Amino acid sequence: MNEKLTxxxxxxxxxxxxxxxxxxxxxxxxxRLGRAIIMPNLVPPVVTGADAAAYRxxxxxxxxxxxxxxxxxxxxxxxxxDPADVVAAHRAGIIAxxxxxxxxxxxxxxxxxxxxxxxxxxxxxxxxxxIPLCVHGEVTDPGIDIFDREAVFIDRVLDPVRRATPGxxxxxxxxxxxxxxxxxxxxxxxxxxxxxxxxxxxxNHLLVGGIRPHYYCLPVAxxxxxxxxxxxxxxxGDPRFFSGTDSAPHPDRAKESACGCxxxxxxxxxxxxxxxxxxxxxxxDRLEGFVSLNGAAFYGLPPAEGRITLTRxxxxxxxxxxxxxxxxxVTVFEPGFPIHWHVEDDA
Numbered sequence: 112m113n114e115k116l117t118x119x120x121x122x123x124x125x126x127x128x129x130x131x132x133x134x135x136x137x138x139x140x141x142x143r144l145g146r147a148i149i150m151p152n153l154v155p156p157v158v159t160g161a162d163a164a165a166y167r168x169x170x171x172x173x174x175x176x177x178x179x180x181x182x183x184x185x186x187x188x189x190x191x192x193d194p195a196d197v198v199a200a201h202r203a204g205i206i207a208x209x210x211x212x213x214x215x216x217x218x219x220x221x222x223x224x225x226x227x228x229x230x231x232x233x234x235x236x237x238x239x240x241x242i243p244l245c246v247h248g249e250v251t252d253p254g255i256d257i258f259d260r261e262a263v264f265i266d267r268v269l270d271p272v273r274r275a276t277p278g279x280x281x282x283x284x285x286x287x288x289x290x291x292x293x294x295x296x297x298x299x300x301x302x303x304x305x306x307x308x309x310x311x312x313x314x315n316h317l318l319v320g321g322i323r324p325h326y327y328c329l330p331v332a333x334x335x336x337x338x339x340x341x342x343x344x345x346x347x348g349d350p351r352f353f354s355g356t357d358s359a360p361h362p363d364r365a366k367e368s369a370c371g372c373x374x375x376x377x378x379x380x381x382x383x384x385x386x387x388x389x390x391x392x393x394x395x396d397r398l399e400g401f402v403s404l405n406g407a408a409f410y411g412l413p414p415a416e417g418r419i420t421l422t423r424x425x426x427x428x429x430x431x432x433x434x435x436x437x438x439x440x441v442t443v444f445e446p447g448f449p450i451h452w453h454v455e456d457d458a
Contacts, residue, residue, distance in 0.1 A: 114423040116395060119403035120145040120179060120415040121382060124233045125245070125355025127374070128182075129153070130166070134173045136436035137360050140378035142178035143456055145403075145415020148245065148355070149182045151210055160200030167205070179417060183207035183410075185245060189222050190229040190303050190447050194236035201242045208243040208282070209233070213268070215251045215372060217329040219374065223247075227272060238278035243410060245282045248291065248328055258314070261330055262290040269294070273301070282409070285309065285357045287330045289340035295351050296344070302356025302409040305345045307381040310388050311446045313338045324366045325442045328359070329373040345401055346394035353406035356381045362439035377444040380430040383452040384444075386421050390452075415427035420455040428453045 126147040130132050141147055149170065151157035157166050163184040170182045178422060184206045186197060192209075200206045212223035224297075235425055237244060249260040250258055271279060286303040295303040308328060313335045317326045326332065344352045357373025358381065366372055377384070382402065389398045407414050427449035433440045 113447050114421070115362060116386070116398070116421045117418050118399040118421065120417040120419055121354070121402040122406050122415055123147040123356050123358070123381075124282070124353055124406040124410075125306070125357045126150065126378070127152075127357070127359040128170055128173075130169065132437035133360060133362075133439075133441075134169065135369060136193075136270045136434055136441070137358075137376070137378060138170060138173040138180075139175050139178075140434070141358075142174050142180050143419070144180045145417065146181045146183050146407075146412075148208060149184055151185045152212065152217075153188040154402065156189075156221075157185070158187050158189055158192065160186070160196050160203065160205050160321065163200060164205050179415075183208045187222065188210065188230055188233065188244075190224060190226060192233050194233045197233060197242065197398070198236055198240045201240060206242075208245050209237060210245045210247070212247045213249060213251050213264075213359075217247055217249075231275070234272065234279055238276045238280075241280070241411075243280045243282055245284050248283050248286070256437060257331055258333055261286070261288045265290060273298075280409075285330060286341065286344075287333050288337045292344045292352075296349065302351045302353065302406075303344075304357070304406070305341050305352055306355060306375075306386050307377045308332070308357075308375040308444055309338065309341055310345060311384065312446060316447065324371040325375065325444065327366070327371055327373055328357070328375050329374075337416045338439045343389065346389055346392045346397055348397045348400055350400065350405040350408055352401065353409065354381075354385065354402045355406070360436070360441045362436065363433075363442055364439065366442065375444045376441050379434070379443050380446075381444075382419075382421070382451070382454055383428060383430070383450045384446050386423075386452040387446075387448070387450050390423075422453045422455060423451050424453060425451070427451055
């Protein structure tokens with residue numbers, strides 16, 4: 112027997128669309144969203160309001176006819192970022208947030224921040240103007256174990272930054288640890304996105320029985336106890352937690368290599384997977400908050416227009432395993448368990 116669940120049109124509060132042929136290939140997978148916060152770590156990165164406006168135009172051109180997606184642009188914070196440009200871009204409606212990458216933390220983060228004192232004027236201006244800061248929450252100190260980098264970031268960077276700029280609204284993106292969950296739960300003025308894949312995999316999925324490169328992401332998946340903490344947070348109804356897929360497409364040749372890229376491409380199937388997780392947790396009544404309401408409220412926006420309907424089918428629903436991007440193939444994230452939910456569009 113089929114079961115139906117109607118929700119406000121979902122948003123994605125952390126999405127990589129890339130550029131060029133990859134943008135053209137992956138944009139249709141997100142076209143039915145309401146809005147998405149678009150990551151700025153292109154090569155070269157999106158560092159000015161003019162860069163963001165031009166990138167927004169390329170995204171709009173890549174979307175298919177009838178797309179509902181509104182791209183919400185971000186600027187890549189560097190030590191040379193001009194506070195006045197940030198504020199002007201936000202006032203003009205070009206950007207919705209600024210993204211902080213510690214230098215060297217993840218894909219295309221070489222232009223990120225090393226000396227946080229040098230970005231203090233930008234953060235102060237953002238706090239005054241009400242511009243949110245999206246944070247990749249990991250230290251890059253080579254002496255810190257990769258599985259501990261999020262927890263250390265909270266102590267060394269995030270908490271001091273927030274104390275120094277108390278009016279700054281912060282989104283701790285792709286939180287992966289119970290430490291992160293506890294920090295967000297215990298503080299005001301901070302939210303957190305949780306990815307689809309971190310709700311599903313732990314580090315055993317990545318490493319046991321052989322290395323599985325399509326489960327490799329940054330921040331890397333952690334212990335099972337952390338995954339369970341993320342599931343509790345996501346399904347709790349706490350409005351500080353909301354969905355940000357961090358869907359990050361890479362060509363298979365770059366993933367399946369001696370030094371593979373970090374990222375899971377979840378855009379084509381993220382919502383059915385999350386619905387399955389919420390069903391398994393007995394929390395389908397809280398799914399709309401996580402995917403459609405909490406993020407919008409944190410960003411000070413109304414819920415997206417329109418509705419979607421999820422239908423649960425008796426037989427598992429098949430999903431694409433790959434997409435083609437020019438001459439490249441991109442592997443779609445495989446959750447490792449049957450998915451019974453299918454997305455319909457009620458417009």
